[in-house]
Amino acid sequence: MRIDSVEFFYAAMPEVTLEADGSQDALLVRVSGEDGSVGWGECEASPLTSIAAFVTPRSHGVCQPVSASVIGERVSDPKDILRLSQLVARNSMDLLQAAHTWSGVEIALWDLLGRKLEQPVWKLLGYQRNFAKVPYASMLMGDTPQSTLERARDARAKGFRAVKFGWGNYGTADVQDDADHVAAAREGLGPDADLLIDAGQIWGDNVELAIARIPALQKAGATWLEEPFFAHAFKAYAELAKVSGGVGLAGGEGAHTEHMAMNLIDFGSVKFIQVDSARIGGIGPSKIVAEHAVRNDATYVNHTFTSHLALSASMQAFVGLENHRICEYPVEPKSVAWDLSVEHIEVDANGEITAPDAPGLGIQIDEQALLPYLREVEIKIDGQLAYESTVLDTATRVGH
Amino acid sequence: MRIDSVEFFYAAMPEVTLEADGSQDALLVRVSGEDGSVGWGECEASPLTSIAAFVTPRSHGVCQPVSASVIGERVSDPKDILRLSQLVARNSMDLLQAAHTWSGVEIALWDLLGRKLEQPVWKLLGYQRNFAKVPYASMLMGDTPQSTLERARDARAKGFRAVKFGWGNYGTADVQDDADHVAAAREGLGPDADLLIDAGQIWGDNVELAIARIPALQKAGATWLEEPFFAHAFKAYAELAKVSGGVGLAGGEGAHTEHMAMNLIDFGSVKFIQVDSARIGGIGPSKIVAEHAVRNDATYVNHTFTSHLALSASMQAFVGLENHRICEYPVEPKSVAWDLSVEHIEVDANGEITAPDAPGLGIQIDEQALLPYLREVEIKIDGQLAYESTVLDTATRVGH
Numbered sequence: 001m002r003i004d005s006v007e008f009f010y011a012a013m014p015e016v017t018l019e020a021d022g023s024q025d026a027l028l029v030r031v032s033g034e035d036g037s038v039g040w041g042e043c044e045a046s047p048l049t050s051i052a053a054f055v056t057p058r059s060h061g062v063c064q065p066v067s068a069s070v071i072g073e074r075v076s077d078p079k080d081i082l083r084l085s086q087l088v089a090r091n092s093m094d095l096l097q098a099a100h101t102w103s104g105v106e107i108a109l110w111d112l113l114g115r116k117l118e119q120p121v122w123k124l125l126g127y128q129r130n131f132a133k134v135p136y137a138s139m140l141m142g143d144t145p146q147s148t149l150e151r152a153r154d155a156r157a158k159g160f161r162a163v164k165f166g167w168g169n170y171g172t173a174d175v176q177d178d179a180d181h182v183a184a185a186r187e188g189l190g191p192d193a194d195l196l197i198d199a200g201q202i203w204g205d206n207v208e209l210a211i212a213r214i215p216a217l218q219k220a221g222a223t224w225l226e227e228p229f230f231a232h233a234f235k236a237y238a239e240l241a242k243v244s245g246g247v248g249l250a251g252g253e254g255a256h257t258e259h260m261a262m263n264l265i266d267f268g269s270v271k272f273i274q275v276d277s278a279r280i281g282g283i284g285p286s287k288i289v290a291e292h293a294v295r296n297d298a299t300y301v302n303h304t305f306t307s308h309l310a311l312s313a314s315m316q317a318f319v320g321l322e323n324h325r326i327c328e329y330p331v332e333p334k335s336v337a338w339d340l341s342v343e344h345i346e347v348d349a350n351g352e353i354t355a356p357d358a359p360g361l362g363i364q365i366d367e368q369a370l371l372p373y374l375r376e377v378e379i380k381i382d383g384q385l386a387y388e389s390t391v392l393d394t395a396t397r398v399g400h
Numbered sequence: 401m402r403i404d405s406v407e408f409f410y411a412a413m414p415e416v417t418l419e420a421d422g423s424q425d426a427l428l429v430r431v432s433g434e435d436g437s438v439g440w441g442e443c444e445a446s447p448l449t450s451i452a453a454f455v456t457p458r459s460h461g462v463c464q465p466v467s468a469s470v471i472g473e474r475v476s477d478p479k480d481i482l483r484l485s486q487l488v489a490r491n492s493m494d495l496l497q498a499a500h501t502w503s504g505v506e507i508a509l510w511d512l513l514g515r516k517l518e519q520p521v522w523k524l525l526g527y528q529r530n531f532a533k534v535p536y537a538s539m540l541m542g543d544t545p546q547s548t549l550e551r552a553r554d555a556r557a558k559g560f561r562a563v564k565f566g567w568g569n570y571g572t573a574d575v576q577d578d579a580d581h582v583a584a585a586r587e588g589l590g591p592d593a594d595l596l597i598d599a600g601q602i603w604g605d606n607v608e609l610a611i612a613r614i615p616a617l618q619k620a621g622a623t624w625l626e627e628p629f630f631a632h633a634f635k636a637y638a639e640l641a642k643v644s645g646g647v648g649l650a651g652g653e654g655a656h657t658e659h660m661a662m663n664l665i666d667f668g669s670v671k672f673i674q675v676d677s678a679r680i681g682g683i684g685p686s687k688i689v690a691e692h693a694v695r696n697d698a699t700y701v702n703h704t705f706t707s708h709l710a711l712s713a714s715m716q717a718f719v720g721l722e723n724h725r726i727c728e729y730p731v732e733p734k735s736v737a738w739d740l741s742v743e744h745i746e747v748d749a750n751g752e753i754t755a756p757d758a759p760g761l762g763i764q765i766d767e768q769a770l771l772p773y774l775r776e777v778e779i780k781i782d783g784q785l786a787y788e789s790t791v792l793d794t795a796t797r798v799g800h
Contacts (some may be wrong), residue, residue, distance in 0.1 A: 012457070016457065017460075017461075018458070018460070018461040018464075019460060019461055020460060020461045020462055021460050021461075022460050022463070022494070024459060024460065025457075025459050025460075025461050044494075045458070045460070045463045045494050045495070046453070046456050046459050046461040046463055046465075046494070046495045046496075046497075047456070047457075048455075048456040048457065048779070048786070049449060049452040049453045049495060049497050050497075051454045051498070052448050052449040052451075052452035053446070055446070055448075056446050056449045057416065057448065057775075058416055058418070059416065059422065059424060059425050059445040059446050059447070060416065060417075060418070060419060060420060060421050060422050060424050060425075060445070061401070061417075061418040061419055061420045061421075062600075063419055063422070063445045063446055065446075086749070089630070090601075093601065093654070094422070094444075094445050094446070094528070094654075095445070095446045095449060095498035096446075096449075096496050096497050096500050096656055096679075097446075097449050097453070097494065097496050100496050100742070161764075183530065184787055191540075200462075201490075201493065204486075205659065211684045216717065230489070230657065230659055231657075231659045232657045232659035232663060234659070234663055234666075234667065235662075235663075235666060254493070254494075257497055257630065257631075257632045257633035259605065259630055259633050259634070260632045262635075263632060263634055263635075263667070264636060266667075267634065267667045268667075275425075276413040279496075283699075312567075313527075317588075327671050340536055375457075375696065375782055376780075376781065376782050376783065377778070377779070377780070377781055378778075378779070378780040378781075379448070379518050379778070379780075380776075380777070380778040380779075381448070381775055381776065381777055382775055382776050383776065386448070396497050
């Protein structure tokens with residue numbers, strides 16, 4: 001089947017704040033085949049920049065827009081998606097943003113193919129089973145240890161078996177203050193829940209600053225310390241891993257190729273590899289990283305902070321791995337991220353979530369609900385239209 | 401001095417082809433201070449995408465446009481440029497293209513600062529001497545070994561002491577065919593010139609395909625084999641390095657952070673680290689990589705395929721390193737890349753080039769000559785202008 005069109009839909013909250021909350025906007029991708037079949041995907045993040053990488057004039061043979069490797073190509077099998085990924089890697093080698101743009105397109109192609117073949121994507125990836133995952137609640141550290149404690153209690157009361165705290169002042173305040181927050185979080189969670197701490201790259205590549213925080217994390221029995229360093233600072237990761245004892249290092253959300261994520265396991269010694277399928281180049285490379293994690297005694301975890309379309313896409317690569325249990329789950333997303341899909345992946349009575357068994361990604365876009373969030377983009381070069389947002393024709397699509 | 405404006409100038413040949421020739425377009429950056437002082441830089445590549453990363457609406461606190469970390473900030477010392485680099489790394493953490501956009505702005509800030517302080521940038525970086533470099537001519541492999549031989553002779557006749565061959569069919573044809581080309585190149589060069597071979601990532605992460613080419617490279621006494629693999633495939637690099645004998649591996653042009661380039665030395669065992677200052681985040685991170693190369697027995701080489709503004713910028717980080725001699729030099733750039741500057745860095749009678757000793761980068765932009773190449777970009781979001789190209793006011797600037 002020939003790919004006839006790729007359309008982008010840039011949705012955002014009326015006001016986008018400086019919160020570290022990635023659910024404030026979304027860039028949806030709709031791919032249409034010549035027979036009218038459709039698939040949806042999502043890119044993470046910076047919608048305008050990712051659109052530009054699709055439509056930009058070429059700079060030379062290996063700095064072509066992503067569109068050059070997609071429009072008019074044929075897809076009828078998972079191998080075709082891999083082939084297009086290789087085309088993009090070649091033709092857009094020098095276009096840095098291409099990985100983020102291609103991710104949303106790749107995800108949409110899997111959705112399209114799954115719907116076409118009437119299979120969930122995880123089956124097309126070769127998995128036989130769809131194991132439930134344990135979602136963790138992700139929250140900011142409180143302003144005081146007492147407020148951190150209360151947030152922890154609150155998350156447990158809501159049924160979460162794993163909770164992640166981070167950002168806020170963590171890592172920038174003094175070591176004792178950070179230790180007090182970690183201890184308070186454990187107290188609020190009780191002894192059984194997984195406690196995860198996210199440093200948000202705060203220590204750059206300074207290993208000493210990170211080492212100083214390890215004793216408090218060990219005392220509180222933290223499962224992981226996430227992103228202590230810059231995404232590429234593998235040496236710092238490896239040095240810290242030598243002394244972090246039972247606290248595993250986590251990282252990888254910034255990976256924009258499968259090799260970058262695998263390097264973090266191989267050279268950075270991370271124990272939890274966190275992959276954002278909407279950045280790494282889609283579901284195919286995510287699966288490659290999951291296989292690498294299995295072979296190297298690391299645990300695969302999705303990174304997802306936007307919609308349930310992105311969540312379903314992020315889960316596909318590891319739903320078949322029974323022992324890779326922890327799953328990122330956007331607990332309090334902004335309304336745009338919730339409203340844009342008809343179905344949602346809800347936390348069940350066991351505090352678990354399960355990826356859809358329906359064909360493709362199993363998530364329908366609610367085009368009517370999406371409308372008020374849409375932002376129109378127009379790009380002209382030398383007065384000629386290079387890009388214009390598609391107007392969603394919801395009149396004919398309601399109930400579709 | 402407060403940074404009052406950052407303007408982009410997108411210049412391109414009337415026709416941009418699929419050649420692997422990066423000189424077909426350029427994105428120049430002009431930074432202006434509150435006192436009217438000006439500096440110029442250049443981003444590599446995909447001008448529209450890099451402009452978008454400067455003006456895009458923010459997605460959240462760590463996915464802000466590059467502009468958020470620049471406009472209104474104060475710069476009076478090299479430390480201020482480092483501070484802004486750190487700001488961009490933080491505020492645009494999740495915006496992949498930010499590194500390429502920031503590179504051009506950072507270079508312009510060094511140019512501005514150098515002009516202001518009446519020092520060449522290399523002195524501001526702490527170098528005392530400006531050592532000449534040996535430029536290599538970069539050319540495509542011929543269609544036949546005979547044509548490769550003739551190209552090699554031609555380059556030597558023009559005075560080049562080092563010549564790089566690559567792309568074309570190299571690496572995709574059979575091993576013997578590749579070997580014939582390499583032998584022909586050596587024959588054409590004679591025994592004394594440096595022979596460099598560029599595989600352009602052709603083998604992905606397949607180490608066997610690369611190993612099969614090593615004997616011919618050894619026999620021809622090649623100085624380096626460049627980019628045998630994907631930019632992030634460090635493991636493949638390291639495996640190949642174990643058996644490449646006297647042929648050093650080269651790579652790094654895709655590095656968009658200093659850590660990524662240093663990783664290629666530390667984990668990929670490359671002997672020649674090729675840094676494009678217009679991609680890695682500018683001159684500051686380039687200098688950090690150069691220092692790392694010195695400490696780790698690797699040789700620093702610039703990657704430059706565009707204008708002489710970019711060439712001067714690329715040279716600053718290593719002009720003070722006497723033993724790091726080889727330098728990439730755009731031998732037959734397209735007219736846009738040549739015309740846009742008043743000064744050029746010419747090859748002297750010894751077959752060497754030297755970075756300017758004039759303040760800043762020592763390269764004036766020829767605004768009048770630039771005019772016919774300029775492309776106008778306009779971006780609107782919800783009908784509001786988000787970006788519009790600056791019109792160069794050459795009437796008042798001629799002779800400036």
